[in-house]
Amino acid sequence: MRVDLQQAVRLLKAGNVVAIPTETVYGLAADATNDEALCQIYAIKQRPMDNPLIVHIADANQVSHWAAEFSPLAQKLANAFWPGPFTLVLPAKLDVSLIVRADQPTVALRVPAHPLALQLLKESGLALAAPSANKFTQLSPTMAMHVTAGLGDNIPVLDGGACKVGIESTIVAVQRDDWQLLRLGMISEAEIESVASKASSMFSQPIKAPGQHHLHYSPRTPMRLFSSRDALIASANVYSAALLIGEGLQPACQIFQLNKNATDVAQQLYDTLHKMDALNTSELLIEAPPNAPEWLAILDRLTRAAS
Ligand code: AMP
Numbered sequence: 001m002r003v004d005l006q007q008a009v010r011l012l013k014a015g016n017v018v019a020i021p022t023e024t025v026y027g028l029a030a031d032a033t034n035d036e037a038l039c040q041i042y043a044i045k046q047r048p049m050d051n052p053l054i055v056h057i058a059d060a061n062q063v064s065h066w067a068a069e070f071s072p073l074a075q076k077l078a079n080a081f082w083p084g085p086f087t088l089v090l091p092a093k094l095d096v097s098l099i100v101r102a103d104q105p106t107v108a109l110r111v112p113a114h115p116l117a118l119q120l121l122k123e124s125g126l127a128l129a130a131p132s133a134n135k136f137t138q139l140s141p142t143m144a145m146h147v148t149a150g151l152g153d154n155i156p157v158l159d160g161g162a163c164k165v166g167i168e169s170t171i172v173a174v175q176r177d178d179w180q181l182l183r184l185g186m187i188s189e190a191e192i193e194s195v196a197s198k199a200s201s202m203f204s205q206p207i208k209a210p211g212q213h214h215l216h217y218s219p220r221t222p223m224r225l226f227s228s229r230d231a232l233i234a235s236a237n238v239y240s241a242a243l244l245i246g247e248g249l250q251p252a253c254q255i256f257q258l259n260k261n262a263t264d265v266a267q268q269l270y271d272t273l274h275k276m277d278a279l280n281t282s283e284l285l286i287e288a289p290p291n292a293p294e295w296l297a298i299l300d301r302l303t304r305a306a307s
């Protein structure tokens with residue numbers, strides 16, 4: 001069911017979950033200090049309790065409520081990339097819910113760059129845990145209708161249109177003046193390196209980012225990734241559907257074609273996979289993106305979806 005901003009604020013303050021728009025994907029949000037509300041997120045998503053949740057905050061001033069350490073390097077990265085598709089994993093204060101951080105000594109924080117999400121955070125005064133609003137391992141939602149299709153109409157959804165980035169945030173752990181990439185996203189390793197003025201490094205105490213499951217982001221229809229257009233064409237038949245990136249020869253099956261532009265493909269990727277999945281074909285044939293840095297996050301999601 002659709003709710004407006006004021007209804008979403010009321011529901012969240014009362015300890016309920018609400019699906020909310022962010023610039024990455026739609027999140028299933030709950031008060032990050034309310035363990036009962038947090039447990040509803042895990043239950044609805046059927047997400048394992050050892051897979052921690054990202055806490056969404058209104059601005060960088062909130063970090064001190066959650067993190068025991070906000071080093072100059074972490075502040076520099078926050079200044080450069082917030083609001084935006086960038087998550088910082090920092091040492092957690094002891095009073096941060098063990099449910100939201102799944103017993104980790106760290107907490108994951110992000111300031112989203114979506115006007116409705118920011119308004120919701122400000123007007124509610126809450127910090128919101130908000131993993132993607134889909135069942136565990138399934139395709140992430142980038143439109144309100146994807147949330148309803150995946151979780152049912154009983155979930156309240158705040159409709160903020162199509163997500164502009166379209167894939168999940170880049171996750172970086174920071175301890176003092178060291179950083180480490182935990183998940184690829186549209187903010188690239190090179191951009192982080194340039195802001196940090198140093199390459200990533202290994203921590204003396206290795207950081208765990210549980211939940212980076214190999215099988216993830218998957219449509220129901222079996223999916224295969226092809227490193228060349230020719231190989232894809234050779235495997236196509238009337239029972240398959242193909243996702244092509246850019247111009248070129250076409251296979252003899254239903255076709256979805258995206259422009260050869262990484263920003264556009266990321267934005268449209270999950271919606272296209274949702275549409276392809278709905279065709280109930282026997283197989284989805286996916287053309288792998290070019291082997292270049294700006295495509296790495298897309299390749300990561302496609303590889304997991306196809307595994
Ligand atoms: P998402 O599935 O997009 O909500 O992102 C959640 C992912 O962020 C988890 O699967 C972890 O890999 C990472 N993460 C979240 N919270 C923490 C934490 N407290 N410590 C380390 N990694 C975290």
Ligand code: MG
Pocket residue numbers: 131132140
């Ligand atoms: Mg997810």
